[in-house]
Amino acid sequence: MLRVSMVLLQRQLVLCVWVCVSSALVVHSLPWSVSCPAGCVCQIKPWFSPQSFSCEVPTVDCNNLFLTQLPTPLPLDTHTLCLQSNLLSALETPLLQTLPNLTELDLSQNRFSSVRTLTSTQPQTPSLRSLLSLHMEENQLRAFSGLGSLLRLHLNNNHLTSIDPLWFTTLPCLQVLMLGGNPVEVLPERGFQALVSLRSLVLGGMGLKGLPERALEGLDSLESLSFYDNLLTTVPTQALRRLPGLKFLDLNKNRLKLGLNNMEELVAIERAAMENLPELTKLEITNNPRLSYIHPQAFFQLGRLESLMLNSNALTALHQHTVLSLPRLREVNPLTFFTFCYVTALF
Numbered sequence: 001m002l003r004v005s006m007v008l009l010q011r012q013l014v015l016c017v018w019v020c021v022s023s024a025l026v027v028h029s030l031p032w033s034v035s036c037p038a039g040c041v042c043q044i045k046p047w048f049s050p051q052s053f054s055c056e057v058p059t060v061d062c063n064n065l066f067l068t069q070l071p072t073p074l075p076l077d078t079h080t081l082c083l084q085s086n087l088l089s090a091l092e093t094p095l096l097q098t099l100p101n102l103t104e105l106d107l108s109q110n111r112f113s114s115v116r117t118l119t120s121t122q123p124q125t126p127s128l129r130s131l132l133s134l135h136m137e138e139n140q141l142r143a144f145s146g147l148g149s150l151l152r153l154h155l156n157n158n159h160l161t162s163i164d165p166l167w168f169t170t171l172p173c174l175q176v177l178m179l180g181g182n183p184v185e186v187l188p189e190r191g192f193q194a195l196v197s198l199r200s201l202v203l204g205g206m207g208l209k210g211l212p213e214r215a216l217e218g219l220d221s222l223e224s225l226s227f228y229d230n231l232l233t234t235v236p237t238q239a240l241r242r243l244p245g246l247k248f249l250d251l252n253k254n255r256l257k258l259g260l261n262n263m264e265e266l267v268a269i270e271r272a273a274m275e276n277l278p279e280l281t282k283l284e285i286t287n288n289p290r291l292s293y294i295h296p297q298a299f300f301q302l303g304r305l306e307s308l309m310l311n312s313n314a315l316t317a318l319h320q321h322t323v324l325s326l327p328r329l330r331e332v333n334p335l336t337f338f339t340f341c342y343v344t345a346l347f
């Protein structure tokens with residue numbers, strides 16, 4: 001018997017729930033005696049590198065200060081500079097360039113519409129050479145260019161409506177890219193091609209309805225991909241085929257349909273065959289000339305299934321549990337099964 005327990009898809013997909021582990025850290029902040037900008041807090045604090053090792057680093061925290069320009073004086077050995085929730089729309093890059101060890105810069109929740117201002121105006125001056133992490137969540141970004149050694153880039157919730165492949169051409173080292181929450185309905189073909197080192201890409205909550213076949217081309221190092229909370233109705237198999245190293249795929253909170261049609265060899269569907277697909281809304285199993293048995297608990301975990309199509313198989317009956325275990329079911333075909341199931345359930 002051929003068991004349809006997603007063997008078909010398993011090669012490309014490991015459907016998994018994205019668990020955001022927010023570990024409870026014991027934070028040991030140490031005093032840092034330095035002349036600190038007014039309103040800011042300067043401390044030696046734990047920092048987690050993009051490679052996930054931790055160390056204690058000089059940190060200047062200027063969050064929530066209504067700043068419209070960079071605070072001064074910034075201590076020369078600043079490693080992490082937090083400027084979250086201010087009113088910054090441009091940066092005085094030369095000032096940042098005086099900080100040779102600046103590694104993490106948090107500019108989330110400000111008013112940037114461009115990060116061109118972060119790059120050097122004079123080509124011979126290396127700009128922000130040590131910077132590894134840049135947080136730009138919740139700004140109004142529309143333009144983007146080069147930060148050579150950046151490893152991690154957060155661009156969530158920036159009201160971006162399209163993605164220009166040119167933005168990423170100068171980020172060959174980038175490993176983590178978060179683009180979630182931007183209303184980009186269509187991804188461009190080969191938009192991420194330059195990101196040869198990218199390991200994790202988050203495309204959650206963007207309203208994506210489908211993917212162009214070549215949307216993910218060139219992401220040869222990608223291991224983890226999230227499409228959480230989009231409007232996908234099918235698994236974008238063609239696009240995913242271009243990802244040789246993919247290990248984790250999050251398709252939760254989409255409107256997935258699955259079709260198991262025209263399969264000569266399919267004779268039975270066994271217990272919990274679909275247990276990895278809790279988000280499935282539509283299941284189509286049609287034109288399988290030898291399919292004669294569906295286990296009563298075959299669709300056991302499909303709590304969101306709304307539509308079940310079983311036309312043109314060799315099925316003569318369906319166990320009542322097959323249908324009664326589906327709380328959201330609204331549509332069954334052929335209808336004879338449905339009537340049969342409910343009538344049987346009454347006795």
Ligand SMILES: *[C@@H]1O[C@H](CO)[C@@H](O)[C@H](O)[C@H]1NC(C)=O
Pocket residue numbers: 076077078100101
């Ligand atoms: C930058 O970091 C290096 C290595 O940790 C250190 O030796 C150097 O003093 C730092 N530079 C400044 C200006 O603090």
